[in-house]
Amino acid sequence: xxxxxxxxxxxxxxxSLRRLLARREVITFALLIVAFFISSRLSPYFLDIHYIFDxxxxxTEIGVMALAMxxxxxxxxxxxxxxxxxxxxxxxxGLLYTRLGIPIPLAILLALIMGAVxxxxxxxxxxxxxxxxxxxxxxxxxxxxxxxQIFLGDHxxxxxxxxxxxxxxxxxxxxxxxxxxxxxxxxxxxxxxxxHKTSFGRMVYAVGTNQEAARFSGIAVDxxxxxxxxxxxxxxxLGAIMMSSRLASARYDMANGWELDVITAVVLxxxxxxxxxxxxxxxxLALFLIGVxxxxxxxxxxxxxxxxVVIGSLLIMSIxxxxxxRRLRQM
Amino acid sequence: MTSQAxxxxxxxxxxxxxxLAKFRETGILxxxxxxxxxxxxxxxxxxxxxxxxxxxxxISILAIVAAGETMVIISRNIDISVGSSLGLCAIVxxxxxxxxxxxxxxxxxFLGVLLGAVLGSVNGTLVTQFRVPPLIATLGTLxxxxxxxxxxxxxxxxxxxxxxPDLIAMARVGPxxxxxxxxxxxxxxxxxxxxxxxxxxxxxxxxxxGNPVAARLRGIGVNRVVFLTYLFAGALAGLxxxxxxxxxxxxxxxxxxxxxxxxxxxxxxxxxxxIxxxxxxxxxxxLGSLLLGVLGNVLAITNVSGFYQxxxxxxxxxxxxxxxxxxxxxxxxxx
Numbered sequence: 001x002x003x004x005x006x007x008x009x010x011x012x013x014x015x016s017l018r019r020l021l022a023r024r025e026v027i028t029f030a031l032l033i034v035a036f037f038i039s040s041r042l043s044p045y046f047l048d049i050h051y052i053f054d055x056x057x058x059x060t061e062i063g064v065m066a067l068a069m070x071x072x073x074x075x076x077x078x079x080x081x082x083x084x085x086x087x088x089x090x091x092x093x094g095l096l097y098t099r100l101g102i103p104i105p106l107a108i109l110l111a112l113i114m115g116a117v118x119x120x121x122x123x124x125x126x127x128x129x130x131x132x133x134x135x136x137x138x139x140x141x142x143x144x145x146x147x148x149q150i151f152l153g154d155h156x157x158x159x160x161x162x163x164x165x166x167x168x169x170x171x172x173x174x175x176x177x178x179x180x181x182x183x184x185x186x187x188x189x190x191x192x193x194x195x196h197k198t199s200f201g202r203m204v205y206a207v208g209t210n211q212e213a214a215r216f217s218g219i220a221v222d223x224x225x226x227x228x229x230x231x232x233x234x235x236x237x238l239g240a241i242m243m244s245s246r247l248a249s250a251r252y253d254m255a256n257g258w259e260l261d262v263i264t265a266v267v268l269x270x271x272x273x274x275x276x277x278x279x280x281x282x283x284x285l286a287l288f289l290i291g292v293x294x295x296x297x298x299x300x301x302x303x304x305x306x307x308x309v310v311i312g313s314l315l316i317m318s319i320x321x322x323x324x325x326r327r328l329r330q331m
Numbered sequence: 332m333t334s335q336a337x338x339x340x341x342x343x344x345x346x347x348x349x350x351l352a353k354f355r356e357t358g359i360l361x362x363x364x365x366x367x368x369x370x371x372x373x374x375x376x377x378x379x380x381x382x383x384x385x386x387x388x389x390i391s392i393l394a395i396v397a398a399g400e401t402m403v404i405i406s407r408n409i410d411i412s413v414g415s416s417l418g419l420c421a422i423v424x425x426x427x428x429x430x431x432x433x434x435x436x437x438x439x440x441f442l443g444v445l446l447g448a449v450l451g452s453v454n455g456t457l458v459t460q461f462r463v464p465p466l467i468a469t470l471g472t473l474x475x476x477x478x479x480x481x482x483x484x485x486x487x488x489x490x491x492x493x494x495x496p497d498l499i500a501m502a503r504v505g506p507x508x509x510x511x512x513x514x515x516x517x518x519x520x521x522x523x524x525x526x527x528x529x530x531x532x533x534x535x536x537x538x539x540x541g542n543p544v545a546a547r548l549r550g551i552g553v554n555r556v557v558f559l560t561y562l563f564a565g566a567l568a569g570l571x572x573x574x575x576x577x578x579x580x581x582x583x584x585x586x587x588x589x590x591x592x593x594x595x596x597x598x599x600x601x602x603x604x605x606i607x608x609x610x611x612x613x614x615x616x617x618l619g620s621l622l623l624g625v626l627g628n629v630l631a632i633t634n635v636s637g638f639y640q641x642x643x644x645x646x647x648x649x650x651x652x653x654x655x656x657x658x659x660x661x662x663x664x665x666x
Binding site: 125130132135136142143145150260303305306307313315 | 457461467470471472473477478479481482486589597600607638639640641642643644645648649652656657
């Protein structure tokens with residue numbers, strides 16, 4: 001399996017235009033350019049660099065989770081509980097600070113550990129009992145958010161110190177680059193390097209391409225899967241902290257339904273939902289695409305409702321177009 | 332022996348699956364009985380005709396949508412757009428009643444089923460003709476249909492006085508004091524159950540889910556079967572949408588059917604339908620819906636605080652599939 005993916009890499013280097021067209025990231029990139037062009041036509045404000053950065057910054061919470069979800073999906077799994085992990089870690093983080101008086105840096109650390117543990121539980125159930133990840137994480141989707149609800153009920157945690165909240169309003173020096181965007185991009189580079197340049201990354205592809213073959217070639221398949229799920233929990237916890245800072249509060253129902261947005265970003269970026277294929281670059285491009293589209297449409301006063309239709313159609317088209325290109329190539 | 336199991340798989344659920352299904356159904360019944368006894372001991376109000384009627388009303392809409400989802404999952408696919416389909420059919424039919432007062436409710440029911448079938452066939456076409464993976468296709472339409480819910484209604488809800496009193500009465504009255512919605516749900520469950528068990532097409536659904544390649548070799552039109560399961564699932568979600576309008580008396584675009592797909596999948600899986608396709612029963616799905624309904628009701632009525640409801644739901648889903656996996660592995664190793 002590793003051999004075939006290596007061979008694939010080599011042929012890609014000498015790729016013809018047609019091959020390039022069949023690559024999913026290229027389509028995502030093309031869509032991004034088109035979206036950018038149309039948005040700038042629809043509203044003169046769009047090309048303001050501050051606006052673009054601020055708008056994309058809103059999607060970085062989804063973005064950091066999408067990075068981890070890329071690993072999960074390439075490994076042939078899926079994690080529907082990711083937004084619930086965000087909610088329960090945000091609630092716990094808030095309670096650690098406000099009720100127990102634990103200082104913010106320590107509370108952040110504990111929240112990150114908690115996220116990783118929740119992810120590990122997903123991974124353990126999936127690997128121990130050989131259960132489909134989709135159904136396990138539908139279960140923990142309810143379980144984790146339910147836990148957040150038990151912890152906090154229908155209240156909100158507030159009263160974070162001024163030094164903590166408003167992360168989205170802070171910029172790098174005098175530049176127009178918001179901190180959350182920097183966090184996302186730095187993580188994207190790290191995740192990209194791990195996925196594409198390390199042996200662990202290659203194992204993730206191998207497990208997602210053919211689990212049995214990976215096992216026979218000596219890869220600890222279960223451990224790879226568990227680590228992917230832990231990354232997912234860890235990034236959910238990071239998303240929780242970024243979101244609590246942005247909203248200056250935490251509730252059990254925050255990020256409700258975001259698991260679907262995260263998966264949309266990953267799949268729009270060209271990662272194969274059946275595993276074995278995908279890239280971090282694709283996910284990053286897709287996130288910018290969603291950011292540009294949503295903010296562009298927002299500026300042009302296009303209602304959220306149309307945006308739902310557009311994003312849903314894009315998701316489906318991003319699968320159909322390469323399918324058609326491939327079919328044409330075979331003819 | 333494996334080959335024997337596989338050939339059996341193509342025509343009907345294998346032995347392991349049959350044993351599991353039996354065990355699952357008795358398991359849920361025992362769990363339900365324990366739940367009912369405890370609830371009655373803690374809170375007398377639980378054991379009353381009025382409360383049972385409430386539970387049945389709560390689960391009727393769930394059971395109808397879950398019957399469709401069961402067919403889709405048995406065929407080794409998934410439909411996560413059912414919540415949005417339900418919402419779209421509810422709002423469109425609600426608007427139809429609003430602008431055409433006096434239209435008999437049967438027209439509304441018919442329109443709902445028809446629109447649902449169209450939405451389902453879009454899913455089916457994407458999956459079978461355009462080869463979009465089922466999860467992605469229906470994730471896309473989940474978003475598109477939800478967008479259409481807002482667009483068709485302009486974001487405004489359909490008020491109780493726009494919904495015909497006859498439709499609202501379906502959730503209140505009926506023969507022998509059983510509300511019509513419950514009767515419809517029961518009828519649908521029986522029909523779908525018989526369909527899956529005794530018709531060619533029904534058994535083909537199991538064959539396709541058990542082993543698509545073998546099914547194709549046996550001359551089954553796999554695409555046609557998969558397309559039809561999506562169509563049925565859409566039609567049932569449409570029917571449920573109209574009944575939803577009657578049951579709740581209003582249709583709010585921001586919450587009609589939002590997130591419902593997960594409850595539907597939960598009921599189906601708790602009922603023993605294998606998420607990997609090939610096995611499952613409607614009886615199981617009905618019991619799964621009942622379990623979720625009783626659980627929610629017990630937590631609410633015993634004042635355990637509604638805050639435990641989601642957690643308990645998640646726990647039941649996980650327990651159901653984990654117990655399943657343990658028994659499955661034991662049965663496999665014994666043979």
